[in-house]
Amino acid sequence: MSLRSIGTRLTLWYTGILSLTLLLLGLSAYGLLHYSLSHDIDASLSGVARIIAERVQKEGRTPFPPDVEELFRRFFGFAPANPYFDLLNPLGHPPSGPPPPPPHLPINPQALVNARHGVATFETITGIGPYPIRVLIQPVVERGQVVKVVQVGISLENMYQALHRFVLIMAAVFPLGLLLAGGGGWLLARRALRPVDHMTRAAQRISAEHLEERLLETGAGDELDRLARTLNEMLSRLDESFRQVRRFSADASHELQTPLTILKGEIEVALRAPRSPEEYQAVLKSSLEEIERISRLVEGLMLLARADSGVLRLDLKPLELHRLLAEVAAQMQRLAAAKGIKRYLDHLEPVTVCGDREHLVRLFLNLIDNAIKYTAGGGRVTLSLHREGSQVRAS
Structure with a gap:
């Protein structure tokens, strides 16, 4: 003991x-x-x-x-x-x-x-x-x-x-009472803490690969039952967090694999035989586009990491959102032209909002990049900006 x-x-x-x-x-x-x-x-x-x-x-x-x-x-x-x-x-x-x-x-x-x-x-x-x-x-x-x-x-x-007889009786009864009470207290303590042993053994079986397991609740509604319920809720949150991390890792790997594969293939093709300066320049331009995609993806991952850790800070200032969207669209013009996609500005209503310029630029770059990526060649990407009551809608 x-x-x-x-x-x-x-x-x-x-x-x-x-x-x-x-x-x-x-x-x-x-x-x-x-x-x-x-x-x-x-x-x-x-x-x-x-x-x-x-x-x-x-x-x-x-x-x-x-x-x-x-x-x-x-x-x-x-x-x-x-x-x-x-x-x-x-x-x-x-x-x-x-x-x-x-x-x-x-x-x-x-x-x-x-x-x-x-x-x-x-x-x-x-x-x-x-x-x-x-x-x-x-x-x-x-x-x-x-x-x-x-x-x-x-x-x-x-x-x-x-x-004197009273003292003798108390001296005889006192140790006996303590012995019985101590033994009974030890048995009650063991019985009361038995669910803790069960929870300990169950918790030892739970790992990152088996977060779906849960601690057994007795249904008594006592403190130990509330502890088991709280731990189960924590395990559910951990399980969901691990699932999000796995999905994020899989998505990030998939997104990085495509530009890296294109970049590697173009460089390998360019190195198989001597090329003219114009051909090398075309390969370098294409590689630069893929590197820019990777850079934006890495910036997005860093942004998500900072947001998850709670250290993301926003520099909120008044911005003319229609001008900002037009600038981002102009930056993506070359990528759209490479796929034969026409960029069309439908209607950009003058709007002033309070926001973080860097994050808004990254947001619009990702939206337009996805639109170009999933639009067939020869198609058209239309950008519009207009008010809807107290909100602003960009599409």
């Missing part, structure tokens, strides 16, 4: 994010559990202290240990091994009468001050046993005065053991 694989990286990212999520959820759950247990302990201590204070007010005596254990069992749901209970006067000393059974817990002076003002105080005491002790100092008020102070406490052993 390579790290360069998208499926592997997706699995690692998924597992990493899930690990962070589970860790945050575990920490949040641990914090909420700690808060909930602490809140329940404080509420239970408040209930025990309230009942003891009520009994002291009604009966005027200190509850016996069995009574205290029953109160702890009632509020906590179990009887703690060592419940802590003290009944003190507002100064923190034991009152007259039998003292509560040991052990006795130290009392914070600030808690006594709060109790004398009628405020209950919670505190956590450490250093007495292996676990901290949660303590409540609750004042007993009679007729608006604090007459006694109830101190109750319980070891946090059960709470810490519950938190």
